[in-house]
Amino acid sequence: MDWLQGNIGPLFDAIDALAQGAVDGLSAVLMWPAALVMVVVFAALGWWLRGWKFGLGSVIGFAVIDGLDRTLKAPWARASSCTPSAAAASGRPFLHWARSRRT
Known part of the structure; x- marks a missing residue:
């Protein structure tokens, strides 16, 4: 590790960095x-991309986060989980291409 x-x-x-x-x-x-705006945005995005079950699951997940009173840490958690998801989603069209x- 020291060599690396x-x-x-x-x-x-x-x-x-x-x-x-x-x-x-x-x-x-x-x-x-506001947190409610983000819930609506992510639920609509989930419904559009994956279907109504995924949208409903995101609403339930954000309701649990709000119910646990973790709203101050939730944006950091969303950012930590959305960053790799966005990278994976942007790589998927390249994979299909x-x-x-293949030759």
Whole structure:
């Protein structure tokens, strides 16, 4: 581990800065509107992308978070879970394109 940090430590620092910037930026976006607005946005997005069951599940999940009075930590948790999900979702069309390009 010391060898990795000594030789490619700046790469690890860049990855850390990129991930932290993405989480901080997404957290700032999610903290801006009221929590109820975010519930409606995510429920509508879930319904549109995955169906009514997913939209209902997101409403129930956010109701549980609100019921546990974790609203101050919830945007950070949403940002931490949305960042990899967005990366995976953006890579999926590329995967389909790459599969169709086989020779």
